[in-house]
Amino acid sequence: MSGSEQTWLIKGAKPTGGAATDLVLRDGVIAETGVGLSATGAQVIDGDGLIALPGLVDLHTHLREPGREDAETVETGTAAAALGGFTAVHAMANTDPVADTAGVVEQSWRLGRWAGRCDVQPVGAVTAGLAGSQLAELGAMADSAARVRMFSDDGKCVSDAVLMRRALEYVKAFDGVIAQHAQEPRLTDGAQVNEGEMSGLLGLAGWPAVAEEAIIARDCLLAAHVGSALHICHVSTAGSVEIIRWAKSKGWRVTAEVTPHHLLLTEELAVGYDPVYKVNPPLRTEADVAALRAGLADGTIDCVATDHAPHPMEEKETEWQVAAFGMTGLETALRVVHLAMVQTGMLDWAGVADRMSARPAAIGRLDGSVSGGGALHGCPLEPGAPANLVLYDPSAGGVVDPAEHASRSRNSPFAGMHLPGHVHATFLRGDATVLDGKLAR
Numbered sequence: 001m002s003g004s005e006q007t008w009l010i011k012g013a014k015p016t017g018g019a020a021t022d023l024v025l026r027d028g029v030i031a032e033t034g035v036g037l038s039a040t041g042a043q044v045i046d047g048d049g050l051i052a053l054p055g056l057v058d059l060h061t062h063l064r065e066p067g068r069e070d071a072e073t074v075e076t077g078t079a080a081a082a083l084g085g086f087t088a089v090h091a092m093a094n095t096d097p098v099a100d101t102a103g104v105v106e107q108s109w110r111l112g113r114w115a116g117r118c119d120v121q122p123v124g125a126v127t128a129g130l131a132g133s134q135l136a137e138l139g140a141m142a143d144s145a146a147r148v149r150m151f152s153d154d155g156k157c158v159s160d161a162v163l164m165r166r167a168l169e170y171v172k173a174f175d176g177v178i179a180q181h182a183q184e185p186r187l188t189d190g191a192q193v194n195e196g197e198m199s200g201l202l203g204l205a206g207w208p209a210v211a212e213e214a215i216i217a218r219d220c221l222l223a224a225h226v227g228s229a230l231h232i233c234h235v236s237t238a239g240s241v242e243i244i245r246w247a248k249s250k251g252w253r254v255t256a257e258v259t260p261h262h263l264l265l266t267e268e269l270a271v272g273y274d275p276v277y278k279v280n281p282p283l284r285t286e287a288d289v290a291a292l293r294a295g296l297a298d299g300t301i302d303c304v305a306t307d308h309a310p311h312p313m314e315e316k317e318t319e320w321q322v323a324a325f326g327m328t329g330l331e332t333a334l335r336v337v338h339l340a341m342v343q344t345g346m347l348d349w350a351g352v353a354d355r356m357s358a359r360p361a362a363i364g365r366l367d368g369s370v371s372g373g374g375a376l377h378g379c380p381l382e383p384g385a386p387a388n389l390v391l392y393d394p395s396a397g398g399v400v401d402p403a404e405h406a407s408r409s410r411n412s413p414f415a416g417m418h419l420p421g422h423v424h425a426t427f428l429r430g431d432a433t434v435l436d437g438k439l440a441r
């Protein structure tokens with residue numbers, strides 16, 4: 001896609017929270033930065049008080065198309081992403097049909113390009129049909145127009161150790177990465193909430209931390225054994241953080257993500273049996289939240305990923321036991337990270353740019369390592385970089401109302417909560433996708 005024909009002059013925004021500067025966006029790139037700039041024919045944006053961050057990159061989004069367009073489509077999901085400040089999302093493979101062939105991943109990739117608000121990078125399935133019995137066509141997906149580099153059976157765990165080993169071996173040939181949804185299935189049969197006092201109190205089947213930690217430990221060892229790259233989806237326990245810290249100390253190629261909801265919310269929310277708080281992995285304890293925040297702050301956890309999981313009302317507004325797992329998150333992610341990490345002093349804005357843009361872009365191979373034509377996402381806001389950025393107003397704030405969201409689904413656990421901040425504008429290759437907090441295209 002070529003860059004925008006419109007030139008933009010952003011006056012006095014603060015790149016990653018630093019000193020105020022002007023930015024000129026022209027021909028799809030950041031043409032100039034500096035104080036007192038002018039640009040003929042440019043549309044001017046008053047950036048006073050706004051923080052400029054590189055466009056956010058989500059490693060973990062469920063766009064639901066094809067197959068569950070009643071929950072989300074590429075069109076509505078990428079609108080939600082743009083409103084949240086994202087310029088690229090990785091679309092998970094558990095669609096219907098499953099994204100396990102070159103044909104399906106190319107369809108998803110094309111739909112994203114047509115929607116035009118946000119790059120959609122498909123994640124391929126690890127096993128055919130997510131059935132966990134034989135490898136999907138990993139090589140064909142890697143060679144396809146979508147150039148898939150990340151593979152995951154997310155929603156399901158690749159629990160067979162032999163298959164996991166083969167997958168890790170296979171993707172080495174093209175520097176791919178296997179993203180594991182770490183959930184030992186036998187230990188979580190029928191599980192509904194975190195195992196502990198709460199599960200006893202609520203009379204719901206418990207989901208022990210060890211079911212996540214055992215798979216993470218096994219897969220770190222497997223990744224080390226075959227010398228391949230492993231990414232851990234939605235880390236949710238203190239023990240998982242410890243295991244990943246240990247694996248990284250060995251120099252193994254292990255990366256990890258944490259969701260905004262696991263950085264902020266705890267299992268106590270399940271006390272009213274409202275399934276809006278039902279999620280996989282479950283909300284955990286305050287001690288887990290503290291460990292996840294510390295892990296993200298010290299870099300043990302590489303990045304924030306939303307696990308945006310839209311569901312239609314009838315699948316959430318029902319009894320806890322039968323309700324679907326999952327929460328929406330694209331439109332609130334940056335604001336939740338602001339609250340959980342920035343306002344607590346655990347990350348500064350440069351840290352947020354690293355954990356929500358640069359690192360996920362590198363893990364998802366959107367940093368130019370595949371295209372060979374320079375980085376696509378996650379670049380510092382410097383002249384010559386693609387004009388992918390978000391302008392964020394940290395002094396704004398308000399109560400979350402999912403009815404105002406662009407996502408087709410309403411299952412936000414932050415509904416009714418006051419969150420700081422506001423995404424003012426988002427640019428994709430110099431095109432405004434969001435202006436004044438509203439969709440611009």
Ligand SMILES: [Zn+2]
Pocket residue numbers: 154155156181233234280281
């Ligand atoms: Zn998952």
Ligand SMILES: [Zn+2]
Pocket residue numbers: 060062092154155307309
């Ligand atoms: Zn997921």
